[in-house]
Amino acid sequence: MGQLTLDTQVSAIVTALPRSADLFREMRIDYCCGGKVSLKEAAEGRNLNPEKVLASVKIIERKQATRSSLEPTSFGNKTLIAYIQEKYHANLQEELPLLAPYITKVARVHGERHPHLLRIQEIFKTLRAELLAHTDDEDKNVFPLILEFMEKPTPELKEQLKLHVAELEQEHDNAGKLLHELRDITNNFTPPKDACGTYRIVYARLEQLEKDTFEHIHLENNVLFNRVRDAI
Structure with missing residues (x-):
């Protein structure tokens, strides 16, 4: 624009x-x-x-x-983690509670005529709970562990990180499946022609959530966790 x-x-x-x-x-x-x-x-x-x-x-x-203006793949570990926390974790903590009332309203007003909106509400509720718990675990436990291990590797930290990374990647897969379902049931986030403004906002923000989350997962799985695996 x-x-x-x-x-x-x-x-x-x-x-x-x-x-x-x-x-x-x-x-x-x-x-x-x-x-x-x-x-x-x-x-x-x-x-x-x-x-x-x-x-x-x-x-x-x-x-x-x-x-959308920075290229993080070249960042050092500490900067990359700070970038993930600032751009993606903080964004989720801000966006998910703000988006929730819009989804509730659209499901309540239009759910009878468009039953897939009730499924959207269910998916969002699950995603919100899982993503917030996931990022909280990373912030409080896993990211400090990664930085400690990369600074001074020990056999104990290595075994802890193997378990953590495997678990986080499984959680990423689960989030990805829910987002793929959202895209499917919204016809690629295309609102009906007669959709009201709030209906359109929900679709636009869910599509942005999908984009941000896939970028977020990519940076963790394919950049940060790969560095950990190389060190292990």
């Missing part, structure tokens, strides 16, 4: 920056049925300062750009 300005339509901003939906929801700016108006008009309609609203949108835009 081109330069975001006060004249950009709210709906176009949310299409380009799905996370801006959280900002607009908090500000009670309608990005769905009433989203075909400029940001300036929408902000003024809520008695908000349009420039301040635009500045908040720009922060979201910069965060999104930063997440």
